[in-house]
Amino acid sequence: MDELTQGNQALPGLSEAAQLELMNQCEEQFAHLEKLQNKIIQHEPEQCENTQEQSVNRLLATEAEMKQWLTLEPRLLAENSEVLLKAGKEEMLKLCSELEMVLSCYEAKRDKLRETKELEFKWLEEKRQALQAVTDHAKRLQNQSEKLSEHSVVLETKEKISRMKAYNEKLMESLGDILEKHVPPPCGEKNISNDLNEDFISLADILELLMNKALKTPHDPYVTVDSTFWPPYVEMLLRHDMAVRHQENNFKIRLETFF
Numbered sequence: 481m482d483e484l485t486q487g488n489q490a491l492p493g494l495s496e497a498a499q500l501e502l503m504n505q506c507e508e509q510f511a512h513l514e515k516l517q518n519k520i521i522q523h524e525p526e527q528c529e530n531t532q533e534q535s536v537n538r539l540l541a542t543e544a545e546m547k548q549w550l551t552l553e554p555r556l557l558a559e560n561s562e563v564l565l566k567a568g569k570e571e572m573l574k575l576c577s578e579l580e581m582v583l584s585c586y587e588a589k590r591d592k593l594r595e596t597k598e599l600e601f602k603w604l605e606e607k608r609q610a611l612q613a614v615t616d617h618a619k620r621l622q623n624q625s626e627k628l629s630e631h632s633v634v635l636e637t638k639e640k641i642s643r644m645k646a647y648n649e650k651l652m653e654s655l656g657d658i659l660e661k662h663v664p665p666p667c668g669e670k671n672i673s674n675d676l677n678e679d680f681i682s683l684a685d686i687l688e689l690l691m692n693k694a695l696k697t698p699h700d701p702y703v704t705v706d707s708t709f710w711p712p713y714v715e716m717l718l719r720h721d722m723a724v725r726h727q728e729n730n731f732k733i734r735l736e737t738f739f
Contacts, residue, residue, distance in 0.1 A: 498562040652688070659684045663713075680710040690723065690735040702732040 663683045686709060694701040705714055714733065717723035726732035 495562060498566075655687070656684045659687075679708050681708045683713050683716075686713055686717070687735075690733070694735045701734040702726050702729075703734065705731045705733060 659682065689703050690701075693703050714723070717733070718725060722736055723733045724736050726734070
């Protein structure tokens with residue numbers, strides 16, 4: 481009666497007959513286990529001195545036991561339907577608890593993904609607005625450029641040409657001052673013989689001729705060297721790679737391409 485009372489406390493919800501049957505099965509299993517344990521103790525072989533041989537024997541025993549378990553058919557825990565119902569109910573409650581935990585994890589993950597999706601949509605909307613603003617600004621600039629009249633374009637071009645001319649004149653004046661100071665005209669040299677041709681042009685005039693020829697007719701930039709070209713000037717330009725002689729005509733030179 482005491483064991484039955486303990487069974488009622490341990491297994492609430494079962495009838496007295498079901499608990500009694502379950503207790504009898506437990507006692508039978510414990511007795512069977514004790515019997516097997518005694519057999520193992522009685523028939524336990526002496527320990528092998530060789531550790532490798534021990535491992536092989538244990539492996540063989542484990543494989544034999546595994547094959548035996550594979551051939552056995554599963555049996556019911558008990559034949560009493562009330563016991564099976566109770567065990568199945570507990571297993572189902574345990575499974576439901578685990579499924580609730582899984583559901584909770586997936587709901588948290590879903591909420592996190594939903595929050596991430598909202599942030600991504602917000603970021604996408606901001607990018608769309610920025611793109612639309614840039615597109616509108618580009619259209620306004622295009623409309624403004626199209627509204628510029630031809631007259632304003634011509635005036636702007638003329639202004640640029642005027643500035644370039646002024647800059648060119650300034651450069652030419654600076655070049656003329658440098659040449660006048662460091663390379664005076666041949667007529668002003670004191671140590672030059674009296675039979676010097678007075679028609680010689682200055683180095684500045686030679687450079688101006690070469691530059692004008694290169695700008696006006698870039699397809700034919702060569703200038704013919706005549707009697708007005710003082711030979712030392714021509715030689716200086718050639719030696720310092722400022723001018724290049726024609727390949728077929730030695731009396732023609734052009735300005736070197738500086739780029």
